[in-house]
Amino acid sequence: MLLLAVILISHDGLTAQTIPNREETLKTVVSVNNYFMTKFEDYKAPSNVGRLRPSNIWTRGVYYEGLMALYSVLPEEKYYAYAYDWAEFHKWDYRNGPSTRNADDYCAGQTYIDLYRLNPEPHMIRKVIANLDMLVNTPQNDDWWWIDAIQMGMPVFAKLGTTLGEPKYYDKMWDMYEYCRNQMAGGLFNPEDNLWWRDGDFIPPYKEPNGEDCYWSRGNGWVYAALVRVMDEIPLDEKHYKDYQKDFLAMTEALVKCQRKDGLWNVSLHDPKNFGGKEVTGTSLFVYGMAWGVNNGILDKKTYLPIIKKAWDAMVKDAVHDNGYLGYVQGTGKEPKDGQPVKYDSVPDFEDYGVGCFLLAGVEVYKLEE
Template sequence: MNCCLSLVWLQLVFSCAPQSEEIAYSREQVLQSMQLANDYFMEKWPDPSIPIVGRKTWPSHIWTRGVYYEGLMALHSIYPKEKYIDYAVSWAEAHDWSFRYGITTRNADSHCAGQTYLDLYELGHPSAQIDSTRASIDLMVASDKVDDWDWIDAIQMAMPVFSKLGRIKGDSTYFEKMYELYAYSKYDEGGGLYNEVDGLWWRDADYVPPYTEPNGEDCYWSRGNGWVVAALVRVLNDIPVNEPHRQEYEEDLIAMLDALIKVQRTDGFWNASLHDPENYGGPEATGTALFVYGMAWGLNQNLIDSTTYYEPMARAWNALLEESLQPNGFLGYVQSTGKDPSAGQPVTQLKEPDFEDYGLGCFLLAGSEIYKLLDEQ
């Protein structure tokens, strides 16, 4: 499909929503919704150390749980509670403040837990240990290998570990290695996983053209692109204003957010497939929450303009609270783990995904930035 005609078609399909929607909830209601969802999870998983049992058994410091703790620490940052820290520390201690497969791992999914280990260290918790995190990342920094992040989820799972270490240690070598890994994913893997024409990312080399969706469009997975948005937000929170690659990260984030508002559903959500609304179409909460996170952060930092982005962000957040969040704290419309729009289908309001933790993490990240935005207003 011709690029110009494709863009016009997408705008007609997706951009027919009202343009005057405001966030329908107060700061107190936003915080209450976050607490409701988090309490539901903590009550369901009172012991954070126990393995996750599903179609197989996983240790509880895999990436899904790591993303949840990213969200929990974001909740703690706006509403400090000792029980949140105790819950996170118990989880970290159960895994010796280290990673699945140990410190020699180069796997981004394993490194995800390090984001929370570093957060707890910065909070000054007496038990916090970052020696294993630093040792593992130092092995990567010392290596010439840069092709580890060959799927875009990896960018969110591991990139902020590098940026946090660089900030904590005052060592720009972490920033430079982080960029080399990011640049390989962006420009080299599969010919480059980022399509600057569309402002979106293919999930991995398997989805780079000639692969297409049933309607002939490129396959851009909602949550996969959400992971990149979240990674850029978290990295930009860490790196100094004069970091050599900061402008590129900002430009990538802005280009993605611009692309995303063009393909938003009229109900506020995004489809699992961003360019084919008929291929497993329907509300999907994780990508939506991550896009809210990026837009709200961008507005809080004055990186993007409110005239363009406030209404799409508000519409998405309202949809999450009104349709995804259930009265007991369960989050609906969470797509199960996978790598493309077909994973875990059908995605419905009451269907339980294979893991409930990462969806909550995404929701808490979004809510924390919405809360700050409402505070500013």
Template sequence: MKRSLIMNGVFALMIATISSCSVQKQNTMSKTELPERKEVLDVSRRANQYFMNKWQDTGKEIVGKKVWPSNLWTRAVYYEGLMALYSIDPQKKYYDYAMSWSQNHKWDLMRGTYTRNADHQACGQTYLDLYEIDGRKHPERIKAVKASMDSMIATDKIDDWWWIDALQMSMPIFTKLGRITGEQKYFDKNYEMYAYTKYKHGGNGLYNPIDKIWWRDKSFVPPYKEPNGEDCYWSRGNGWVVAALAKTLQDTPKSDPHYNEYLQDYKDLLSALLPIQREDGFWNVSLHDPTNFGGKEMTGTALFVYGMAYGINNGLIERETYLPVVVKAWNAIVKDSVQPNGFLGWVQGTGKEPKDGQPLSVNKEPDFEDYGLGCLLLAGSEVYKLK
């Protein structure tokens, strides 16, 4: 009897141990298993539909602390994401929504054709996409974008991109135009301006070759420090750089004299992100100081996912190294950020540093809700392509 009880106890312990291991394995798999394409598409569609339902009028001004036209940079980033979604899920309603937005703004840039501000130019990326989607038959769609870039090329000024967000807003326009027109001048000007940001702004440039990460602008170049004594590297700012470099590599010919530098900067930045991913899959808003508003944040994480997944899909980075990181981050976004109705939680509001838009939460609505969705859709479009 005693022996039977002991054996039963041992058997029960074995079952409990096996069950516990099974649960742990399931939890691990949920973080590291590549999702089905249908699941990626469902998540992207759900988040996008929430936004389209809320903003049915594509020309409606955005009212907050002041009034902005709807072709400002935040909305432009959303449409970048929508075009990425359209590339894997070509629904007519996406095309119509982007066309309506572009036509409402007469295919012009925010603040006018001859603006030099990258934020004001960002909407041009979608105009260029729509121009190509329809077989390059409608030159009016890129007239203002091309005139704006040509006006910049016509001057010697190359210091416009004094904050790293600008790289994502404007670099892809130069490289898209270079590819579309076949004219080298767009690639050349793009590099000149990029190099000034990298090597000159803030004294010795906004790129730290030691850490292989970027300071957001000269305000954060040392001696500025985070509370823990580390340099301040803002997650979303570096996410913009990742996206800018991915798009630049997509359109820049490998024969271009600066292609290899872009590629090395891209690979170095991604490698610097590997050891600082959070256990839950996200990255902190302050990449080197998890104590400064540490917590989940979707936008920077989504941009890193986009850049890494793009690199895997195009053979630029090692699949074995980066796929688990991408999958872990994407699954964390799906689990913790994308709500059943499509609302996105854990989105940091507009700003330039970790403290902006804080504190974050799963149900807090940021001051602008569009660019966060753009980041998600960019990420989803590349995760969808993973095999």
């Protein structure tokens, strides 16, 4: 009995060390979200950074991805209303309508589909269907010329394909992903490092100041999150599921090698001195992916829980203000120098997508103790 007690005590101690406290995790996620919802109470208000943009642009779409994740574990009516009323205000449509080919535009479709699943009414996804059918029925596969587009667009195909039971959306999704991965500008995925160049501007001979290839943290985070959101939707026997999983595992191994000693990631994955420092959006997306991998039995718990906890604890300690404001968020752009400075008290040009990334991460971390 004494030996059993020692073993149980040791096990509990290990759990406490490797899994963030569940109640505290949810409390932090709620605090960050409440700060945002309070500051941006009017979901109808357009952004005005350089010019007016409607509130269904990609930055807000990413926020709502995080909010719907939070709603799935904490179904507060105010969360649902904030999402539903936003979608209803925009008439379940995209910034440039259902004829758009720009993945940034149809990012909002992820939330429209999530809301449809809760209370299905045909008008909620009519324009999502029209948009994706147009993409399916036209031959172009080269729309995703920048890797951010993979996260904005690919999960919409996965979600709609699963919702309607239509494999044609899975097929087109793969064609567009494969083109971006292997053909766009010679292929934006580098199998030597298992990381992605942001777009054709960064393929060698372009180099970072230290001579390394330029792998932008958040850009790789977008792809990593997209792979998670697709695998979470499509059947395990879907013909390209293993291809997505292979890329996810390869990226995971590469990303772990880039983690800072304090647990976060730099904006430049292979050049820590090129605008080096703490950054939360890339870190959040990596935590989201790794925690999902552990929760779904794809990543080994013993190996990855310490990595996840180190990153999550660092974000909570170093980036979350007492009032819920989220610091160390890099502003919009496409490379390390953009959206600078990235500091504890700096305000990015758009506050919404950083919160969305953090919510996605926090919800998956919250699930770890289940």
